Amino acid sequence: MSSGNNPANGHKDNGGTEERSLESASSYNLEASSVPKNVKGKENLSHSLDQEMMDLYSRKRAQEKEIMYLREQIALASIKESQMLNEKYALERKFSELRMALDEKQNEVINSASNELARRKGDLEVNLNLLNELKVAEDEKHIFKSSMLMILDEYGALPHVTNASALTNSIKHLHDQLQLKIRTSHARLVELNSMIGDNSRNSYIDKEIPSLRPESSPFPSSSLGFRGFSQYGHYIDGKNMEPADDMSRYMQADDPNKGLRQSVEMHQPPDNEHFQRTSPNFDRSKIEYRNPESHMADIMPERNGLLSGSEQRAVEQFPRSPMMQVDRVASFGSEEDGPGIENFQIIGEAKPGFKLLGCGFPVRGTSLCMFQWVRHYPDGTRQYIEGATNPEYIVTADDVDKFIAVECIPMDEQGRQGELVRIFANDNNKITCDADMQEEIDAYISKGSATFGVLILVYTSENWEPATLLLRRSGFQIKDGRKQDVIISDKYSKELSIKIPSGFSAQFVLICSDGSSYPFSTSNDIRLRDAVVLTMRIFQSKALDEKRKSKA
Structure with a gap:
C-alpha cells in the first residue's frame, strides 16, 4: 500500500495532501486572523484594567485626602475643646467669685436693712420724744395765750381775733398805754416836787403816792429799747422774712469816723456843765453805745418770748400821719430833766443803693443812743426793719414807694431814757428810684x-x-x-x-x-x-x- 505503486492511491494521496495543505492553510489563515483579534482583546482588557486601576487610585487619593481633612478637623476640634474647657473653668471661677460677691452683697443688704430698722426705730423714738415736747410746748403756748388774753381782758384790750399778730399788737399797745401813764405820773410827780419845796411834804407825797415812783413801776422804761420793744419783726411787703445776719444794735461812740462822738465833744451845751461838775466820775471819753439786750432779756423774758419765732410781727397801726417830721414822746417832765439829742437829722440821698446817716448832738449826759429804722406804708401801717439798728442805713428796693424814718432814744449812764425822736427821710416824701x-x-x-x-x-x-x-x-x-x-x-x-x-x-x-x-x-x-x-x-x-x- 505504498503510494508510489498505485497511481490511484497517488492521486488520492495528492488530493489528501492538498486537503491537508488547504486545511493547514485555512487553519493558518484562521490563526493569522485570530492573532490580531487576541491582541486587540488583550489591549482592551488591559485598558479596562488600567481604567479601573485609575479609578481605584483616584478613590484612594480622595479617601486619603478625606482622612487627612478629618484628622485636621479632629485636631482643630480637640484644640477648640481644650479652649472651651479652659473657658469653662474660667467661667466656673468667675461664677464662684460672683456667688461669693453675691453672698457678700446679700450680707451687706441684710446688715444695712438691720441698721435701717435700728435707725428707724431710733427715729420713731425721737419722733415720740418730739411729739411729747411739742405737746408740752403746745400746752405752754395755750397757757401763755390764755394768760395774755386774761391780761388783755382785764384791761379791756381784747383784739377782735386771737392770732399771734393781733395778740402781739394788743400787748404792745397796752404796754404803750401803761408806759404813757407811768411817764405822765412821773411828770406829775416832778411838777409836784418842783412846787413843794418842803422835804417832809416830799416824803409825805412819796408815802401817799408810791405808784408814782420810778422804782415801783412794773414796766421798766430804761432798758426796753424803742418804746419797750425788745425785738422787731422782719417783713418784706407784708410777707414774713427769715432773719438776716445780726448787726450790732448799738454803735461805739469812740469810733473816730462817727459824727456823734465829735458832736458831743465839740458842741457840749451849757446845760450839761452842772451835770459834769456834780458827777466826778463822768468821763466823756467813755461815752459809748452799749448793747443792753442781755439786760433786756433778764428784765422782760416774757416779752422776749412773746415776740420771738414765726409769730413775731412788728407791723402795727400808726395813728399819726407819716408826714409828721418829728414825733417825740416825753419820758421826763421837761427837756432839761433827762438825756436828749438835738438837731437830729438824716444825711444822705434817699435813693435805692445809697446810704443814709441819722445823726445829731447828744446833750444832758447822753451816753447811749438806740437807733431803729422804720418803714411806713401809705395805708398808715409801719414796720420795724430787722437789723436796721445802726445810725447808717442802706436804702433798698423794699423801701421804694414807702416812707422811711429813723427813731432814736437817748439814754444816760444811769439807764434813764430820754424822749424818742423820729424824723423822716427824703423830706417826708416817698422813696423813689433815681x-x-x-x-x-x-x-x-x-x-x-x-x-x-x-x-x-x-x-x-x-x-x-x-x-x-x-x-x-x-x-x-x-x-x-x-x-x-x-x-x-x-x-x-x-x-x-x-x-x-x-x-x-x-x-x-x-x-x-x-x-x-x-x-x-x-x-x-x-x-x-x-x-x-x-x-x-x-x-x-x-x-x-x-x-x-x-x-x-
Whole structure:
C-alpha cells in the first residue's frame, strides 16, 4: 500500500495532501486572523484594567485626602475643646467669685436693712420724744395765750381775733398805754416836787403816792429799747422774712469816723456843765453805745418770748400821719430833766443803693443812743426793719414807694431814757428810684424782657457761680453762666417772693412757687441788685394783673 505503486492511491494521496495543505492553510489563515483579534482583546482588557486601576487610585487619593481633612478637623476640634474647657473653668471661677460677691452683697443688704430698722426705730423714738415736747410746748403756748388774753381782758384790750399778730399788737399797745401813764405820773410827780419845796411834804407825797415812783413801776422804761420793744419783726411787703445776719444794735461812740462822738465833744451845751461838775466820775471819753439786750432779756423774758419765732410781727397801726417830721414822746417832765439829742437829722440821698446817716448832738449826759429804722406804708401801717439798728442805713428796693424814718432814744449812764425822736427821710416824701434807674427799669418793662448777669449759690457747691437771669412778661429763667443749662424756669405767681437782707449786702433770695429758695448776689453792686428786684417785681405784678383780668 505504498503510494508510489498505485497511481490511484497517488492521486488520492495528492488530493489528501492538498486537503491537508488547504486545511493547514485555512487553519493558518484562521490563526493569522485570530492573532490580531487576541491582541486587540488583550489591549482592551488591559485598558479596562488600567481604567479601573485609575479609578481605584483616584478613590484612594480622595479617601486619603478625606482622612487627612478629618484628622485636621479632629485636631482643630480637640484644640477648640481644650479652649472651651479652659473657658469653662474660667467661667466656673468667675461664677464662684460672683456667688461669693453675691453672698457678700446679700450680707451687706441684710446688715444695712438691720441698721435701717435700728435707725428707724431710733427715729420713731425721737419722733415720740418730739411729739411729747411739742405737746408740752403746745400746752405752754395755750397757757401763755390764755394768760395774755386774761391780761388783755382785764384791761379791756381784747383784739377782735386771737392770732399771734393781733395778740402781739394788743400787748404792745397796752404796754404803750401803761408806759404813757407811768411817764405822765412821773411828770406829775416832778411838777409836784418842783412846787413843794418842803422835804417832809416830799416824803409825805412819796408815802401817799408810791405808784408814782420810778422804782415801783412794773414796766421798766430804761432798758426796753424803742418804746419797750425788745425785738422787731422782719417783713418784706407784708410777707414774713427769715432773719438776716445780726448787726450790732448799738454803735461805739469812740469810733473816730462817727459824727456823734465829735458832736458831743465839740458842741457840749451849757446845760450839761452842772451835770459834769456834780458827777466826778463822768468821763466823756467813755461815752459809748452799749448793747443792753442781755439786760433786756433778764428784765422782760416774757416779752422776749412773746415776740420771738414765726409769730413775731412788728407791723402795727400808726395813728399819726407819716408826714409828721418829728414825733417825740416825753419820758421826763421837761427837756432839761433827762438825756436828749438835738438837731437830729438824716444825711444822705434817699435813693435805692445809697446810704443814709441819722445823726445829731447828744446833750444832758447822753451816753447811749438806740437807733431803729422804720418803714411806713401809705395805708398808715409801719414796720420795724430787722437789723436796721445802726445810725447808717442802706436804702433798698423794699423801701421804694414807702416812707422811711429813723427813731432814736437817748439814754444816760444811769439807764434813764430820754424822749424818742423820729424824723423822716427824703423830706417826708416817698422813696423813689433815681432818674437813671427809673429810665432803665421803664426800658425793660416797655421791651418786655430783661437780662442780668448775677451770681448764684448752688447747693452742690459752696462757691458763687456765674448765672444769667432772664426776665419775661410771663415768667423767668436762670441759666448757668458757663454751660448755659437752664437751672430754674418758672412762671410768676403769688407765692413767688424776693427777700433782701439788711445792711451792706448785694444779695437777695428768690423763693419760687414750690418753696425752693435760691440765693443770688450782684458782686457788691447794691444798685444793680435793687434794679433786678424792682424789675422782677413789676413783671410779677403785671403778670398777676393779667391773670386776674383773664379770670374776670
